[in-house]
Structure formats: structure tokens, C-alpha cells
Amino acid sequence: MALDIRPHGRVGAEILGVDLARPSAADLAQIRAAFAEYGVVFFRDQTIDEAQHIAFARALGPININRFFTAHPHHPEIALVLKEPDQRDNIGGGWHTDHSYDVEPALGSVLVARELPPQGGATAFASMYAAHDALPDHLRARIEGARAVHSARHVFGSKPGAYEAMRETSRDGRIGNAGAADVLDDVVHPVVIIHPLSGKRALYVNPAFTTAIVGLDPEDSRALLAELYAHALDPRFQETFHWRPGSIALWDNRATWHYAHNDYHGHRREMHRITIEGEPLH
Numbered sequence: 001m002a003l004d005i006r007p008h009g010r011v012g013a014e015i016l017g018v019d020l021a022r023p024s025a026a027d028l029a030q031i032r033a034a035f036a037e038y039g040v041v042f043f044r045d046q047t048i049d050e051a052q053h054i055a056f057a058r059a060l061g062p063i064n065i066n067r068f069f070t071a072h073p074h075h076p077e078i079a080l081v082l083k084e085p086d087q088r089d090n091i092g093g094g095w096h097t098d099h100s101y102d103v104e105p106a107l108g109s110v111l112v113a114r115e116l117p118p119q120g121g122a123t124a125f126a127s128m129y130a131a132h133d134a135l136p137d138h139l140r141a142r143i144e145g146a147r148a149v150h151s152a153r154h155v156f157g158s159k160p161g162a163y164e165a166m167r168e169t170s171r172d173g174r175i176g177n178a179g180a181a182d183v184l185d186d187v188v189h190p191v192v193i194i195h196p197l198s199g200k201r202a203l204y205v206n207p208a209f210t211t212a213i214v215g216l217d218p219e220d221s222r223a224l225l226a227e228l229y230a231h232a233l234d235p236r237f238q239e240t241f242h243w244r245p246g247s248i249a250l251w252d253n254r255a256t257w258h259y260a261h262n263d264y265h266g267h268r269r270e271m272h273r274i275t276i277e278g279e280p281l282h
């Protein structure tokens with residue numbers, strides 16, 4: 001049966017008429033196609049347990065066991081994205097795409113809402129297909145054939161201070177294993193990739209993990225990245241997803257950025273994330 005796939009404002013699509021606890025092969029084929037086209041797909045009113053979450057993610061590709069996030073106590077495949085009422089910082093509270101610091105960056109992530117604050121806690125998404133397609137000519141010319149360096153060390157590593165947003169989360173144990181980040185080599189990816197599933201071009205730098213443009217001196221590199229980020233964050237390329245109990249998002253890390261709003265202090269938010277392995281980007 002054809003699923004009901006409805007565009008979600010400027011970014012993504014909502015998929016209705018599927019039960020992710022038992023998706024059929026035909027459902028999965030339509031989900032994969034929508035994922036490639038829209039960059040992020042959303043589901044509502046789902047009731048899936050942890051094993052079904054893992055099975056759904058596995059149907060999309062091999063699971064990447066997260067090296068830095070605290071894992072679910074019984075399911076190492078599931079990374080906890082958690083904020084307790086007495087904590088101030090959240091995880092993912094800056095624009096980023098997951099795992100761009102890997103040689104083969106993650107294909108995507110499946111985020112399941114487990115406990116939500118009474119209000120707030122939405123997630124914003126930005127389309128890097130749209131950002132690429134709207135690049136002004138002068139910026140497009142400057143990144144023609146360019147490559148960028150990505151790193152996890154300044155975010156998850158032990159050197160204090162570089163990435164303010166992670167300070168509390170590392171202190172209280174939500175993020176750990178800094179030693180593994182300290183020894184990770186930097187990786188290089190094209191600034192514009194050809195998306196492996198859709199064949200479309202996408203801008204592939206992000207404010208959290210991209211540290212430099214190869215071959216530019218540090219000041220020029222910082223300035224070019226700042227210009228690219230200012231362009232990519234045009235509200236025309238963004239949409240916000242408001243979570244409800246039973247909501248699930250499946251985003252493409254090669255085609256979108258995301259940003260978890262941190263506007264629910266004093267309340268608990270628990271999300272379960274599974275990240276799916278990707279492939280080299282060209």
C-alpha cells in the first residue's frame with residue numbers, strides 16, 4: 001500500500017499510515033525513497049520498544065555504536081540524549097550534523113521521543129540541499145572543488161573549553177570517552193558532496209565539527225566557513241519539528257543539519273538515538 005507522504009513545511013516530510021513496530025518491505029522501500037528525497041522524515045503516534053527501534057534502524061543499514069554518548073543500560077546500540085530537570089546544557093544544542101568527523105560519515109539517525117517536557121524541546125532542521133542550491137555565485141565559485149577538515153577532538157576530547165556547549169554534559173557523564181576523541185585523526189570531505197542516495201548536491205560543512213578549509217590560512221578559512229554558515233542558516237532552509245509522545249524522526253546526516261532547542265529547564269527530556277553507518281563521501 002502506498003504510504004501517505006506529506007511535505008513538512010520547508011524541510012522534510014511526514015509519513016503517515018505506517019507502523020514502525022512492523023514495517024513491511026514495501027513500507028521500508030517508500031521510507032528509504034522519501035528519506036533520500038526530503039533529507040528528514042517524521043512519524044507520529046508510534047509505539048515501538050527498544051528492540052523494534054533497533055530492528056527499524058538495522059533495516060536501513062548497519063548500526064554505529066556511539067563512542068561518546070552514554071548508552072542505554074540494556075541496549076548498547078541506543079545512545080541516550082538526555083537532559084534532567086537540574087541540568088542546564090542539552091545534547092545537540094548547536095547546529096550540527098552527526099559524525100561528520102568520521103572517515104565514512106553516518107548515513108542518518110533515528111531519534112525516538114521517550115519522555116518530553118510539557119513544552120519546548122523541539123528540534124530544528126536545515127536542508128543542505130536547499131542551502132547548496134541557493135548559494136550565491138561568488139560563494140559557489142570560492143568552494144568549487146574545495147575540501148574541508150572535520151574533527152571530534154574539540155567537541156568530545158579532553159582539552160577543556162573549546163566547545164562550551166559540551167562542558168556540563170561531559171562533567172555529568174552524559175558524554176564520555178574523551179580519550180577516544182583525543183586520538184581520532186582529522187578527516188577531510190568535499191565541501192559540496194554528491195549525495196550517495198539522491199545524486200543531488202549538498203553543502204557538507206557544519207559549525208560543530210568542521211574546523212578548516214584545506215589550503216586556506218586560518219583567518220581566510222574561518223571567514224569562508226562563517227560566510228557559508230550564515231548562508232546555510234537562512235530561515236528559508238529551516239523547519240522545526242515539535243515532538244509529541246510517539247514521535248520519531250529519521251534524518252539524513254549528509255543532507256541536513258539539526259539543532260535541539262534547550263528551552264525547557266526544570267523538566268526532563270529523554271530521547272533514544274540510533275545512528276546508522278554511512279559511506280565515504282565524494
Ligand code: SIN
Pocket residue numbers: 081091092093098111122123258259260261271273
Ligand atoms: C541530536 O543532536 O542528536 C539530538 C537532537 C534532539 O535531541 O532533538
